[in-house]
Amino acid sequence: MQFGICWAIFGFAHTILAALALPPIIKIGAIFTEEERNGSVEIAFKYAVHKINKDRSLLPKTNLVYDIQYVKKDDSFHACKKACSQVRMGVHAVFGPSDPLLASHIHSICDALDIPHLEVRLDPEADSREFSINLYPAQKLLNLAFQDIMSFLNWTRFAIIYEEDFGLIKLRELVKSSQSSKIEVYLRQADVTSYRRVLKEIKSKEINNFIVDTKPENLQDFLKGILQLQMNDYKYHYLFTTFDLETFDLEDFKYNFVNMTAFRIIDTKDLTVQEILRDMARFQPHHLRPSSLNSSFVKTEAALIYDSVFVFAVGLQTLDQSHTLRIQNASCDREEPWDGGLSLINYINSVEMKGLSGPIELKESQRVQFTLDLLKLKHHSVKKVGEWRPSTGLNITDRAAFFDTGTTNVTLVVTTILEQPYVMLKTNAEKTGNGRYEGFCIDLLAKIAVIVGFDYRIELVPDGKYGVIDLETGEWNGIVRQLMEKKADLAVGSMTINYARESVIDFTKPFMNLGISILFKRPEYKASTFFSFMNPLGFDIWMFVVGSFFMICFTIYALGKLSPIERLNVKPWRKSEFLRNGSVLSNAIFFVTGTLLRQPSGICLQATSTRIVGGIWWFFTLIMISSYTANLAAFLTVERMITPIENAEDLASQTEITYGTLESGSTMTFFRDSMIETYKKMWRFMENKKPSVFVPTYEEGIKRVLEGNYAFLMESTMLDYIVQRNCNLTQIGGLLDSKGYGIATPMGSPWRDKISLAILDLQEKGEIQMLYDKWWKNTGETCSRDDKGKESKANSLGVDNIGGVFVVLLCGLAFAVIVAICEFCYNSRKGNGYSKRNMALLPQQSLCTEMASELCFAMRCRASRQRPALRRQCSKCLAKIANHDATGVGDGAGGGVATNPILPPPSAPRSSAKVPAPATSLVLLPHQFNFSPILGNENRQCFEDLKERLQKPETIKVNSSTNTVEPPPKTKRETLVN
Numbered sequence: 001m002q003f004g005i006c007w008a009i010f011g012f013a014h015t016i017l018a019a020l021a022l023p024p025i026i027k028i029g030a031i032f033t034e035e036e037r038n039g040s041v042e043i044a045f046k047y048a049v050h051k052i053n054k055d056r057s058l059l060p061k062t063n064l065v066y067d068i069q070y071v072k073k074d075d076s077f078h079a080c081k082k083a084c085s086q087v088r089m090g091v092h093a094v095f096g097p098s099d100p101l102l103a104s105h106i107h108s109i110c111d112a113l114d115i116p117h118l119e120v121r122l123d124p125e126a127d128s129r130e131f132s133i134n135l136y137p138a139q140k141l142l143n144l145a146f147q148d149i150m151s152f153l154n155w156t157r158f159a160i161i162y163e164e165d166f167g168l169i170k171l172r173e174l175v176k177s178s179q180s181s182k183i184e185v186y187l188r189q190a191d192v193t194s195y196r197r198v199l200k201e202i203k204s205k206e207i208n209n210f211i212v213d214t215k216p217e218n219l220q221d222f223l224k225g226i227l228q229l230q231m232n233d234y235k236y237h238y239l240f241t242t243f244d245l246e247t248f249d250l251e252d253f254k255y256n257f258v259n260m261t262a263f264r265i266i267d268t269k270d271l272t273v274q275e276i277l278r279d280m281a282r283f284q285p286h287h288l289r290p291s292s293l294n295s296s297f298v299k300t301e302a303a304l305i306y307d308s309v310f311v312f313a314v315g316l317q318t319l320d321q322s323h324t325l326r327i328q329n330a331s332c333d334r335e336e337p338w339d340g341g342l343s344l345i346n347y348i349n350s351v352e353m354k355g356l357s358g359p360i361e362l363k364e365s366q367r368v369q370f371t372l373d374l375l376k377l378k379h380h381s382v383k384k385v386g387e388w389r390p391s392t393g394l395n396i397t398d399r400a401a402f403f404d405t406g407t408t409n410v411t412l413v414v415t416t417i418l419e420q421p422y423v424m425l426k427t428n429a430e431k432t433g434n435g436r437y438e439g440f441c442i443d444l445l446a447k448i449a450v451i452v453g454f455d456y457r458i459e460l461v462p463d464g465k466y467g468v469i470d471l472e473t474g475e476w477n478g479i480v481r482q483l484m485e486k487k488a489d490l491a492v493g494s495m496t497i498n499y500a501r502e503s504v505i506d507f508t509k510p511f512m513n514l515g516i517s518i519l520f521k522r523p524e525y526k527a528s529t530f531f532s533f534m535n536p537l538g539f540d541i542w543m544f545v546v547g548s549f550f551m552i553c554f555t556i557y558a559l560g561k562l563s564p565i566e567r568l569n570v571k572p573w574r575k576s577e578f579l580r581n582g583s584v585l586s587n588a589i590f591f592v593t594g595t596l597l598r599q600p601s602g603i604c605l606q607a608t609s610t611r612i613v614g615g616i617w618w619f620f621t622l623i624m625i626s627s628y629t630a631n632l633a634a635f636l637t638v639e640r641m642i643t644p645i646e647n648a649e650d651l652a653s654q655t656e657i658t659y660g661t662l663e664s665g666s667t668m669t670f671f672r673d674s675m676i677e678t679y680k681k682m683w684r685f686m687e688n689k690k691p692s693v694f695v696p697t698y699e700e701g702i703k704r705v706l707e708g709n710y711a712f713l714m715e716s717t718m719l720d721y722i723v724q725r726n727c728n729l730t731q732i733g734g735l736l737d738s739k740g741y742g743i744a745t746p747m748g749s750p751w752r753d754k755i756s757l758a759i760l761d762l763q764e765k766g767e768i769q770m771l772y773d774k775w776w777k778n779t780g781e782t783c784s785r786d787d788k789g790k791e792s793k794a795n796s797l798g799v800d801n802i803g804g805v806f807v808v809l810l811c812g813l814a815f816a817v818i819v820a821i822c823e824f825c826y827n828s829r830k831g832n833g834y835s836k837r838n839m840a841l842l843p844q845q846s847l848c849t850e851m852a853s854e855l856c857f858a859m860r861c862r863a864s865r866q867r868p869a870l871r872r873q874c875s876k877c878l879a880k881i882a883n884h885d886a887t888g889v890g891d892g893a894g895g896g897v898a899t900n901p902i903l904p905p906p907s908a909p910r911s912s913a914k915v916p917a918p919a920t921s922l923v924l925l926p927h928q929f930n931f932s933p934i935l936g937n938e939n940r941q942c943f944e945d946l947k948e949r950l951q952k953p954e955t956i957k958v959n960s961s962t963n964t965v966e967p968p969p970k971t972k973r974e975t976l977v978n
Contacts, residue, residue: 022059022061022062022316022319022320023325023327024061024062024063025062025063025065026062026063026064026092026316027064027065027066027067027089027090027091027092028064028065028066028067028091028092028093028094028095028312029066029067029068029083029086029087029093029095030042030045030066030067030068030069030095030096031068031069031070031079031083031086031094031095031096031097031102031106032068032070032071032096032097032098033070033072033097033099034070034071034072034073035073036070036097036098039302040298040299041096041098041301042068043280043283043284043302044280044298044302044303044305044306045068045095045305045306045309046066046283047279047280047283047306048305048306048309048310049064049065049066049309050283051279052064052309052310052313058310058313058314058317059313059316059320062316064313067086067089067091069082069083069085069086071102073099073101073102074099074102075102076101079097079102079105079106080105080106080109083105083106083109083110083332084331084332087109087113087115087328087330087331087332088331088332090327091115091328092116092325092328092344093116093117093312093344094106094110094116094117094118095119095120095305096119096120096305097121098120098121098301099121100121100123100166103119103123107119107129107131107132109332110131111129111130111131111132112335112337113330113331113337113338113341114131114330114337114338114339114341114342115328115330116131116312116341116344116345117132118133118308118312119132119133119134119135119308120135120136120301120305120308121134121136121301122136122139122170123138123139124166124169124170129365131341131345131365132365133308133311133348133349133362133365134365134366134367135304135307135308135311135357135360136300136367137265137367137370137372138366138367139170140173141368141390142263143174144390144393145263145372145388145394146171146174146211146239146241147174148388148393148394149261149374149394150174150239152394152396153209153237153402153747153748154484154485154504154505154746155183155209156183156184156475156481156485157183157184157209157485158183158184158185158207158209158210158211159185159186159187159188159202159207159209159210159211160174160175160185160187160188160210160211161188161190161198161199161202161210161211161212161214161222162187162188162189162190162213163189163190163215163218164215167213167214167241168187168189170213170241171211171213171241174211175187186202186205186207188201188202191218192218192221195222195224195225196228196229199226199229200229206487208236208237208486209236209237209239209486210237210238211239212238212239212240212241213240216242216244219240219248220248220249223248223252223253226238226253226258227252227253231258232252232253232256232258233256233257233258234257234258234259234410236259237259237260237261237402237486238258238259238260238261240260240261240262241262242262242300243262243266243300244264244299244300245260245262245264245375245377245382246297246375246381247297247299250382253377254378254379255379257379258377259377259402260376260377261374261375261377261402263372263373264300264372264373264375265300265303265304265357265358265370265372266298266300266303266356266357266358267371267373268296268297269384273356276306276356277297277298280298280306298356300357304357306355306356307356307360310353310355311348311351311353311355311360311362312348314348314351314353315344315347315348315350316344316347318347318350318351319343319344319347323343323347324340325340325343325344326338326339326340328340328341345365348362349363349364349365350362352369357370358370358371369390370389370390371388371389372387372388372389373386373387374386374387374388374396376398376401383398384397385397385398385399385401385402386398396748399747402747410454410455411454411455411456412454412455412456412457412489412490412751413456413459413487413489413490414456414457414458414459414488414489414491414492415483415487415488415491416441416458416459416460416461416479416491416492417460417461417464417465417466417479417493418460418464419493419494419698419718420439420698420721421440421775421776422440422441422492422494423437423439423442423492423493424437424438425437425438426438434456434457434458437458439775440771440772440774440775441493442458442492443774443775444492444762444771445490445492447758447767448743448755448758448759451762452751452754452755452758459488461478461479461482463477463478464478464697465478465479465663465664465665466478466479466480466493466494466496466664466665467479467480467481467501468480468500468664468665468669469500476504477664478664479495479744480501480504480744483505483744483745483746484504484505484746484747488746489745489749489751490743490744490745490751490755491743491744491745493741494715494718494741495507495742495743496665496666496667496715497739497741497742498666500673501666501744504747505744505746505747506744506746506747506748506749506752507742507743507744507745508742508744508752508755508756508759509742509756509760510739510740510741510742510759511740511741511743511762511763511768512717512740512772513739513740514715514716514717514735514738514740514741515734515736515738516667516714516715516735516736517713517714517715517719517731517732517733518645518648518651518659518712518713518731518733519701519705519711519712519713519714519719519723519730519731519732520643520645520705520711520729520731520732521705521706521708521710521729521730522727522729522730523643533632536627536628536631536632536634537627537631545624548620549592549593549596552592552613552617553585553589553592554588555613556588556591556605556613556614557585559607559609559610559613560588560605560607560610562609590603591605591614592617595614595617595618596621596625598621598625643732644656644657645657645732645733646733647732647733647734648678648679648682648736649678651682651711652678652679652681652682652685655685656709657709657711658689658709658710658711659682659685659710659712659713660686660689660692660693660694660695660701660704660712660713661686661693661694661695661712661714662694662695662696662697662698662701663695666739667713667714668694670736671683671686671713679736693710695712698714698718698722702722702729705729706728706729711732713736716735717741719731721775724776724782725782725783727783743755743759
């Protein structure tokens with residue numbers, strides 16, 4: 001019983017699995033044109049079916065059976081009729097045809113009956129179709145690939161040659177993209193009979209770049225026209241839309257170095273692909289060998305039809321794992337679609353595999369994953385130089401292959417700009433050929449041409465600009481545009497290497513390093529004044545010093561008045577209650593002045609408070625004098641220019657001095673694209689300044705600088721050349737950036753690396769430096785500067801530098817003389833007034849007579865220093881004075897007592913014995929006190945007080961042995977006088 005149940009379950013499961021399995025025979029249909037009969041496409045289709053049936057890994061229990069029908073091109077009626085016959089046979093898919101018109105009718109039938117339709121043709125329609133799967137890359141993606149290669153080659157002017165109207169539909173996206181980017185495109189339709197005429201017309205327009213879309217069978221005729229018109233050298237570039245360039249005979253073009261580029265979808269270097277091609281070549285019938293297929297190359301449509309059969313088989317395999325494939329019972333006579341068609345087409349759309357044409361991935365019935373190899377005709381064959389993928393775009397692996405000249409014996413077109421000292425016209429030379437030019441770059445180019453091995457023809461750029469991009473249109477001008485359009489092979493001159501230019505053209509290794517600097521009119525040296533010694537300190541500091549001087553003077557005077565320590569005894573010979581304060585304003589001023597000038601004043605501060613102030617003042621003067629001395633040395637020994645600007649920051653922070661750059665140059669681009677705030681601020685100023693601060697040439701910029709109030713931002717090498725020849729110009733500040741000059745070439749030019757090696761060789765030999773010295777320093781045009789070397793050593797000081805010190809000295813002397821005269825007059829007048837008051841009975845001399853006598857005495861040089869007796873007394877008085885003279889009283893230098901110790905009368909004989917000197921009585925007048933030589937310093941103050949106390953003459957006793965004064969009797973009236 002249990003055994004029977006097990007067999008029943010097993011039988012039921014086997015029935016279920018049998019129902020889910022694919023049928024043993026699955027029919028597929030194929031429709032080819034008569035031209036494809038027994039061709040590579042048909043053979044590849046049959047070989048794919050044969051390989052799937054032979055290899056049981058995909059469909060182990062199912063065989064594919066094909067039915068092939070042939071129709072003529074443009075015969076859509078018979079094509080539809082044969083397609084319906086295949087539907088009635090029960091085919092599960094239809095392959096082909098490659099003709100666009102026939103394919104559209106076949107697709108309509110398959111779409112109505114839900115039968116998968118697999119195509120391998122280029123379909124310009126971007127709309128996806130539900131039951132149609134096309135393994136040929138979508139034209140939208142192919143146009144992106146063409147745009148990328150054109151962008152890499154910097155094509156801004158090219159021609160499109162197409163043969164069929166369908167070709168223009170394919171390339172319409174390229175035409176649209178060229179309109180948006182201001183690219184010149186010439187469209188020409190041509191066939192076998194008009195290829196030569198069209199090529200000749202385009203050649204006359206100096207167009208060197210072509211996109212060629214012709215029928216594969218007519219491509220050889222097109223290549224023949226290229227040879228006939230000699231458009232097969234390295235200047236011309238042909239981009240073919242076919243994927244089968246390497247299947248054509250290019251033997252006549254291999255050694256002419258013409259640029260031929262195309263994409264391919266089959267990687268013939270892949271080992272798996274090579275094995276498939278060998279098997280496919282052996283599979284074809286013997287009578288078809290070797291014309292249809294070979295073991296090295298296969299046409300694109302043949303590879304795609306092979307892959308489409310495998311995609312169908314993989315879709316069947318996936319469907320077999322989860323669904324049942326119902327028998328196809330559709331018919332063109334009924335409108336009922338096939339029930340299993342929708343499931344099958346969905347599984348086919350989900351296939352991801354690697355086929356003969358590379359990776360395959362489908363999305364909405366279109367192929368979205370593939371790899372295009374970029375091919376380039378080189379010396380001996382077509383080589384892969386890059387690849388393109390929808391996800392990553394273009395990747396060039398051999399950039400130099402696009403511009404390989406293949407030989408060194410060629411004549412290159414060199415474009416340049418007239419600019420001293422790089423390229424200049426000779427004054428006395430024929431105005432033809434390269435011999436009319438001279439300069440640094442001309443000599444450098446000649447040396448490089450000898451090393452690399454090429455001839456050249458120099459041409460001037462039409463617009464006279466180096467090249468800058470227009471941010472609005474994206475177009476370049478100047479030399480850069482010439483190179484991008486391949487109108488020149490090299491560009492020499494002061495061509496700065498920067499990022500923007502490097503992205504569209506190539507540069508060699510820099511032959512000169514430089515940076516941006518500021519050219520400005522050389523300012524006049526400021527004439528030195530007599531009071532240059534005051535320059536080390538600013539005016540405000542001088543005012544602060546003067547203010548501090550008077551503040552310290554007043555502070556010492558005030559503190560001295562308040563402090564009891566500063567008070568002195570007015571009667572040192574006896575203890576007295578009379579005290580006088582020693583703090584006098586004149587003493588304070590003299591003390592502060594002496595300290596400031598680092599000279600002793602003889603005045604000693606007694607109080608602690610005044611000493612503190614004095615110490616602070618000493619510290620202050622120490623710092624100030626040290627700072628002044630150090631700065632004075634710099635100011636007086638090094639003569640400096642006074643410039644309103646010192647660097648770029650000074651320029652950016654002011655608006656009085658305008659500044660600009662060369663128009664359409666790298667310096668202008670540097671400020672425009674800079675992210676540094678200072679340079680951005682400068683660019684905004686230059687951009688908005690009216691009139692424009694940009695100049696078309698260096699000569700115009702130099703002219704504006706010489707006119708004044710203008711700074712020219714330029715490259716340091718050219719600035720050095722200008723400054724060497726014009727002493728009125730100078731460089732301000734250092735370099736704002738660092739860059740180099742290089743020789744420019746078109747993108748990917750093979751000459752770049754060769755010239756770079758030559759430049760390195762010349763640099764190592766020092767020849768470039770020799771050329772620099774030749775054109776910058778040894779031309780005999782350099783100017784001589786009077787101030788050369790001023791900053792390297794100190795100059796001797798002249799009257800212009802420190803003459804003010806002598807002026808101050810003379811002014812001080814004059815002021816002292818005036819003060820002395822005033823004191824002399826004041827003292828004489830004061831003495832004369834005393835005589836009038838106290839000697840009214842005596843005949844008096846006039847003030848002028850008195851002053852004359854005093855002056856005569858002061859001017860005596862050889863006579864006795866003892867002042868003669870006064871002559872203004874009468875004869876009676878002279879007797880009285882004579883009596884006093886007998887006692888040793890005489891006139892001193894100040895009109896008082898004798899300046900020497902009391903001596904005996906001249907008539908008395910000298911004795912060698914020492915006799916003690918008795919006390920001597922002196923008759924003193926108020927204006928005759930000058931006892932310093934006699935009494936010493938200790939009693940000097942006492943006599944100064946006596947000078948104030950006495951109103952009339954009185955007798956003062958002087959002890960000559962001790963040089964002391966005996967005090968007057970207490971009965972004398974003591975009165976303080978002024």
